[in-house]
Amino acid sequence: MEHTVALQLVIVLAVGTALVGLCQRFSLSPILGYLATGVLVGPSGAGWLPDGSTTRLLAELGVVLLMFTIGLEFSLPRLLGAKRLVLGLGGAQVVVTASLFGLAGMALGLMPTQAFLIGVALAMSSTAIGLKQLGEQMELQAPHGRVAIGILLFQDIAVVLVLVTMPILATDAAHLGWVLSLSLGKAFLVFLGLVLVGRWVLPPVLHWVASTRSLELFMLTALLMAVAAAGLSTHAGLSPTLGAFMAGMLLGETQFRHQIEADILPFRDLMLGLFFASIGMQVNLNVFSAQLGAVALTLFALVIAKPLILVPLVRAMKHINTDAWRSAISLAQGGEFGLLVVATALGLGVINTQIAQPLLAGIILSMLAAPIMLRFNQPLTAKLFSRGRGDETLPAESCIAEASRDLRQHVIICGYGRLGQNLLRILTDEGIAVTALDLDPERVRQAAAADEPVMYGNAAQPGVLRAAGIERARVGDNSGRCGGR
């Protein structure tokens, strides 16, 4: 028996490693690799990994740790700094999309609770895929990138709310109001308890742990805090994710935040991988023949209907048409949170496998297509608006050449980190002409707005250096690697 378990584990890990590696090779999100692993080794595939309680427990732990890290990163000032984009547009996207999908679901004969939960699940897009792909395409700071990120950020917060209220929705609808206020009261008490512990007990404990300089002890403490908070809130009859989120939020205020985040991350990633694999395991491949219509409908809702709903909302926020379309196309997929909502609803018995199967299949298919849609969001939009607006961003090189045209006897600084910026300051004080190149788009934007002579460009490309006027420069300088520190 022990033998077979070990062998199973080896096979599953081998398949997982191979598929995730394959995803890396084609720069797809590793989530897809985990999902595919689940489908392959799960009951409907080869059946190597039993859908047992251990797998479930570890996967659930992954979700708890995910919520814990979301809590850690949750920063109120940052949220308030972008409330128009995040709360306004993000809120509108989730609410409108979920409502419309919910109404459509009811028209198809689903119960209202089911219909709206599915609506919310389908309203979610993939943060993991979106952030990564847009980041690689250097589009995070572009207007459509910022819109997409703002909406994704709201979805991250909304999913917490959904996961918290779902167990309540699963209970008898007749006492809904009473149950809801009861658990709100409980949530408040748990929060109060966590705040008290977080204020008075944790900082000294963490200080002591940090002063022992034992990385293991610190890591154990961080894990314990996340799991204990989840346990506490389960004990109070709330969802474990809520406790974990609150604990993360409180610890995010302490100076240990970054250390905790770094310690939790490996556990979280691995167990989340297991979570996605366990979702893949729930996909029955027969669904593609038995319920092809329902799968196609899910896919249609995600890839066609969702962007069509989003575009007018973005337009209403006074963004131009192309930006609205590009952000809508960037978000036209289902996401990991959608899978999470569907899986949780299935676990609670809110929906049955008959409904969940095509949803999971549709979401996963749309996530497979997402990197390609993101990659081509610009040409796709251009197709839709063939007249074009003539504001195509100039290639980096001609921008640099334009800006450096009049420079003579100047110094080119490659890398605009601390050293590069300090050097620029001192050289400028000496009256020497300077121009700098860096690869951090946001930093370049910030500094250039402050009138510092820095431009986006990879100095490792000969064309860029020539554009910066290296033939007329005084001396080339290399303050470390380009991209800066």
Next chain:
Amino acid sequence: MAITLGDAAVAERIVSHARNLGLELPILALSTRGRYDEALIAAGATVFPESLESSLAFARQMLVVLGIAPSQVEMRLNEIRTQDYAPLRAFFHSTEGEKSVAQALDFPEQNRSVLLTEDHFATGRRAQELGLQQLGVELVDVRRDAIQVPGRLLDTRLRAGDVLVLKGENEAVERAIARLTEGG
């Protein structure tokens, strides 16, 4: 005494130990990270900030290679040292990945720029009304079209299209930006 240990906590303990003995000798302590400077100074050491000094050394070398007279170079660098390296401490931080996290810890002060638009809270108000100082944020510069005015000298109302350059610690700057754009 010279303390050349990389571990700032140990260095701090040594300094306080020496000072507790009532010794007045000069102590020069290496500081590899900006975040420990204050603790070391408070303990009673003269700090040698390695990373800032390396910026200066780099700049000196660069100026010498460019053919500037060494005496003039030294003068410029000493000027910065006597200001406690203030001109070097704040800079535009890296905005991506783990590097930005480490940077925020090592060099808490950073520069950020904000472009005002028509519907921002700060547009049409005086810089002094915004109370940035109470938030712990300095308005370094205001750039309007081609001119640049140091923040404390600005005496007109802010307009849409102005770029404000802020300096301060991360959280404070975030709050300041929220106030500039949304009020509150």
